[in-house]
Amino acid sequence: MIKILHNPRCGKSREGIAILEEIGEPFEIVKYLDNPLNEKELSLLIKELKCAPMDLVRQKEKIWIEQFKGKSLSDAEIIKAIAKNPILMERPIVITKNKAVIGRPPQKIIKFLKK
Known part of the structure; x- marks a missing residue:
């Protein structure tokens, strides 16, 4: 099942949906602001994305700028910041079995699902 x-x-998230x-495969919508991922789930997601935790951060978000910008943070601290402030997480993210992609631009979703 696609999530x-x-x-x-x-807007990019709505484009992803x-x-x-259009693709027509069944999928599940997870409103991650209502049901935030915990640190363990975020760590797994980062492995599925094959990216660094920092790649998952929306660095222009007000919370990031005010609380974290310019600080030297470990990967664990970045994951903790996203878990506490889920608005910091890039979106949309499409997940299948054990792979994932950040859908920015949304056309990445099409390429990802064709693999």
């Missing part, structure tokens, strides 16, 4: 980590207020609807 999409979705923020309804985000539209792409999944």
Whole structure:
């Protein structure tokens, strides 16, 4: 089953859902702001994305700028910051079995699902 980590207020996230609807495969929408991922889930997601924790951070978010920008943070501290402030997480993220992709731009979702 395909999952999409979705923020309804985000245009790119809504575009991601539209792409999944066009593809026609069943998928589950996870509103991660309502049900935030914990540190363990974030660590697993980062492995599935094959990225560094910092690659998952929306660095232009007000919370990041005010609380974390310019600080030297370990990967564990970055993961903890995202867990406490889920708005910091890039979106949308599409997950299948044991792989994932950040859908920015949303066309990455199409390429990802064709593999």
